[in-house]
Structure formats: C-alpha cells, structure tokens
Amino acid sequence: MLRSAHSADIGLIGLAVMGQNLILNMNVLICLEISIFSCSAPILDKGFTVCAYNRTTSKVDDFLANEAKGIVPEPCSELLEIKSCFLTPLLPPSLLPIPFCAAPALRGFSTLCWHDSIVGTNVVGAKSIEEFVAKLKRPRKMILLVKAGPAVDAFIEQLVPHLEQGDIIIDGGNSHYPDSIRRAKELEAKGLLFVGSGVSGGEEGARHGPSLMPGGSDAAWPHIKEIFQKTAAQSDGEPCCDWVGQTGAGHYVKMVHNGIEYGDMQLICEAYDILKHGLGLKESEIGDIFTKWNTGVLDSFLIEITRDILKYNDEDGVPLLTKILDSAGQKGTGKWTAINALDLGQPVTLIGEAVFARCLSSLKGERTRASKILGGPQIKPFEGNKEQFIADLEQALYASKIVSYAQGFMLMREAAKEYDWKLNNPSIALMWRGGCIIRSVFLKDITAAFRKNPELENLLFDDFFNKAIHDAQEGWRRVVAQAILWGLPTPAFSTALAFFDGYRREQLPANLLQAQRDYFGAHTFRVLPQYASAKLPEGQDIHINWTGRGGNVSASTYSA
Known part of the structure; x- marks a missing residue:
C-alpha cells in the first residue's frame, strides 16, 4: 500500500460505496515500466492523495485494509495500443483510461510493451x-x-x-x-x-x-x-x-438531469409497452429492436441497458422482466423538477407526466380492481406494416426526447434569470455526454447547437433539431394515434406531442380562458394590439361587466 507523507490534496467524508469508489477514482496510482525499444517511463493515473473519514471510524480501518490497499497484477508482455492520449485495452477495465501525458516521449508510438506493474493507492485515514x-x-x-x-x-x-x-x-x-x-x-x-x-x-x-x-x-x-x-x-x-x-x-442542474432521466425512462417504457402489447412481440424480439436502435440516433446508456434487461432470462428460461412487479419507486428528484417548473411557470410537461406515471403505477391494487370494472378498447392484431410502425416508434421516441431536453433547458434558462446564475448551456450538455445515466450520442448535437448559439432561446429553434423533429412528426403522430385506439397509455409520448403542437401555435384558446376568469372573478384580460381602442386600451388590464349585473372593479391583475 502506498502512503504519502505529504498532506492530502482533498478529503472525503462518507465511506458508503459511492464515497469509496470516488476516492479510488481520484487517487489510484499506476506505475508501469513501459519499454519502447530502449526507452522506459512511468505513467501516473490521477494520483491525488485523499484523506478518508467516516462517522463510524471502523469503516475507515476496513477501507484502508481492503479496497484502498491496492493490487499487484501479474506481469504482462502483451502489446498495448495508443489511441489519442490514452492507453487502451489489456489493462483491467477498472484502470482505464490511463492518461500518458506525463510521458510525452511515448506520443507518436503505435505500440508498447507492459513488463512490470505495481498498483497502489494514496489514501490516508482520519479518526476524528x-x-x-x-x-x-x-x-x-x-x-x-x-x-x-x-x-x-x-x-x-x-x-x-x-x-x-x-x-x-x-x-x-x-x-x-x-x-x-x-x-x-x-x-x-x-x-x-x-x-x-x-x-x-x-x-x-x-x-x-x-x-x-x-x-x-x-x-x-x-x-x-x-x-x-x-x-x-x-x-x-x-x-x-x-x-x-x-x-x-x-x-x-443535477435535479434537472434527474428529471430528464425520469422522462427518458418513461418514454422507453411506453415504447416497450407498445411493442409488447400493441404489436404482440416477445421480450427477445423487442431486445433485438433496442439493439438496432442503439446503433442510431437513440444510441444511449438507457437504450443499452434496456436491451440487456429485455434479453435477460431467469433460471427457468423466462424473461426476468415479466416477473417484476409493475410498481415504480422514486426518490423525489423528478418531483422536485416538476414542482420547480410550476413555481417558475415553465411547461415542463414531459417530466411532470413521467412523475405522475410512476404515481399511477404505484396504485397496483386499485388498478387491478379497475381492470375488472372499467371497459375500453380490446387490442386487435396489428394489420399494418410492422416494420414501418417500428420505424415510426423510433421516430416518436427521438422526437419526444428532443422535446424533453428542450423543456429541460427552458427550465434552466428561467432558473438562471430567477436565481441570477450564469449557466453555461454548452458545458451542461457536454457534462451529460459521458459518465451519467442520460449519456447519449444525442447530447453531442445539443452541445453543438449551444456552441453555435449560446443564447439559443429554445432547442427546437436550432436548424438541426428543427429538421429532426419535422422529419419525425408524421410517424410520431401515427404512433400516438394508434396507441389511443389500442387503449394503451402513452402519457409521455402524448404530452410531448401536445407541447410541440401548442408551442408552434401562434393562437391558443387561452383568450377564452382569460375571458372566463374575468367573467366569474374580475381577473381582467388584455386586448390584442390590432383591436386596441379607447374602450380597450392596449397593454392595460381590462375588466368588463359581462352581464350588466356585476361591478366595474377588477379583482386583481394577471401576469401575461
């Protein structure tokens, strides 16, 4: 075990699994004797000295004696390939990637030989x-x-x-x-x-x-x-x-990330439901579809793990997924996002519906009783072109994801105004491209959009995403319409489409809503500029005595 005599670069309190793993990530020390013809050089991976503390101090001793002790791999004479600034395969996965910027002499060589290695850690403990x-x-x-x-x-x-x-x-x-x-x-x-x-x-x-x-x-x-x-x-x-x-x-930003995660997961679940109960496909067949999807615009961690889940069979050969209780849990970060969206007046509808979908799933007992009482459409065998419908579903999932991320960035933009933050949208999109649950190829395009225009008002206004959602919307509409005819709930797909249609409408029926509010509560309204007059002045809050029996005093103004 390697121990530094110097002070620690950073300390960490909390030695649950996350804490231990983060410490090992920050400080693992890898000393390799690299031979390239007659040259040799050590390579250091991070190597920060970390001081570990836990309220239960016995955990510190256990950590230092076990996980933080280090390992000594067997000598190896295999060739390692240099790609960019990293040594890639043949090292244990837990030790990758290894920057070799500390050894500039190695740059430019295509192969090298790993002869000897010692792996240790720079972790020190504290008892108080x-x-x-x-x-x-x-x-x-x-x-x-x-x-x-x-x-x-x-x-x-x-x-x-x-x-x-x-x-x-x-x-x-x-x-x-x-x-x-x-x-x-x-x-x-x-x-x-x-x-x-x-x-x-x-x-x-x-x-x-x-x-x-x-x-x-x-x-x-x-x-x-x-x-x-x-x-x-x-x-x-x-x-x-x-x-x-x-x-x-x-x-x-982490809260919004988690909210988007809720939305992505719900969309994937709805796609699975449509494929299984709408098209009547088996889990293995659906897994093959997700495998294909993971090679295109939907390439992502969540699509990848869904593929693995669909192909995982229990000991009896039955897909384990079919044995899992359909009642979803949640820790609250999606709810935080939805509540904050309401507080800031932002229509983050997809995340909100994803939270409510989990709430509905938890009513397992009630749903079981309702299934025997409440009638609805009976799903009939699909008579159309299945391959085309599956392609439509891929487009629906892609378009809905675009809407979800657009809503998330809308919320962060408003939060930056509300809390006086200088949020960096290109950097946020970049941060989500790797390491996190919502990591995906898709985020490269979001990063590019915000780098091209850091002041982009809405992701849907970017040329790339404008075209993408335009190309996807016919299939998207067919999927939502067919799901409704089948009686399959698609709250995330449906609300994403409803948001898109509402957002692209210059005129919404909120004029009637505001007239209703003024009628029963004298909450006032404002008039369109082209209809302004002495009686209906532009830019002012107006109350009308709709029946002749009410008063002329307004109750309050509203924010339009």
Missing part, C-alpha cells in the same frame, strides 16, 4: 474531524458524500470551527438546490467557500468516471478544477465536468 482537517493541504478541500438533508448541515457544523478563510466544503450528495443556496450564503458570510456538486453515474460512474456538475462559490473553482476534471468521465477527449454557476446551480 480534527485529524481529518489537519491532514488537508490549504486551502482545504472537503467532499461530503452523506445523506442529503440534516446530515450535511451536521457535518458542516462540525467542520467550520476547524477551518480557515478560503477553505472549501463540497457537498457531493443529492441535496435539494435551495439547501445549497442557503449553505453557500451562510459559509461565504464566514469567509469559507461552498460547492454543491451534482454527481451522476451511480457506483460505476463514481469509480471509473462520473459526470460532475459543480456550482457554488466562484472562487472555489480554480482550486478544485484539476481534481474534478481528471476524476470525471471523458467524452471525445473533453472532461464531463465544468463550472455550472453560483450558489445552488450545481445541484439545480
């Missing part, structure tokens, strides 16, 4: 908060990976008395962004810096490269940038990590 703080380099950088809520505040309260001006507390948990806004303000008032960072990718992402979304005190970023960007996943040679914005921006 005082010892933990004392082992950190200044300015001290501390990551909290503990349960969101009171536990975060409790650890901050314990840390603060031992810190100095400019020290940095980083909350890497799944905190709600208002808590991060509050913590940033409280700590900055004490001369300390705060970062609330979204971490996506689960346990595997934490170990091999997550998507990191840090935001908070701007002054903290230069001190943590190198560690964060080297720890994060890489996509096309770029780190899936950049500074998001101020106060609670990091956790806000």
